Amino acid sequence: MISVKDIMVILDKIPIWKQLIGLPSRIEALEKRVSELESKGITTGDSCPKCKAKTFELISTAPDPLFGEMGVQKRLYKCSACGFEESKNVDTFAS
Numbered sequence: 144m145i146s147v148k149d150i151m152v153i154l155d156k157i158p159i160w161k162q163l164i165g166l167p168s169r170i171e172a173l174e175k176r177v178s179e180l181e182s183k184g185i186t187t188g189d190s191c192p193k194c195k196a197k198t199f200e201l202i203s204t205a206p207d208p209l210f211g212e213m214g215v216q217k218r219l220y221k222c223s224a225c226g227f228e229e230s231k232n233v234d235t236f237a238s
């Protein structure tokens with residue numbers, strides 16, 4: 144007679160079964176992560192130097208007026224949360 148224990152031993156040999164029994168805890172972890180992200184708002188941007196929100200994003204890129212011909216790009220960043228703006232010069236030839 145096959146016992147429940149025997150069935151579990153057989154099921155343990157099937158890789159997909161192992162993934163399936165791990166799913167509830169993984170989904171739980173993902174749900175927790177999603178709700179954490181939602182409570183913080185959209186987190187695709189960098190940290191804003193002023194308000195620290197993850198809403199500091201690249202607005203525009205243009206050649207630097209002075210060093211544009213040498214490959215220097217002037218990048219304008221803006222925080223959509225507090226409106227803080229900052230421009231950064233990036234040497235595109237160096238990398």
Ligand SMILES: [Zn+2]
Binds near residue numbers: 192193224226
């Ligand atoms: Zn900000």
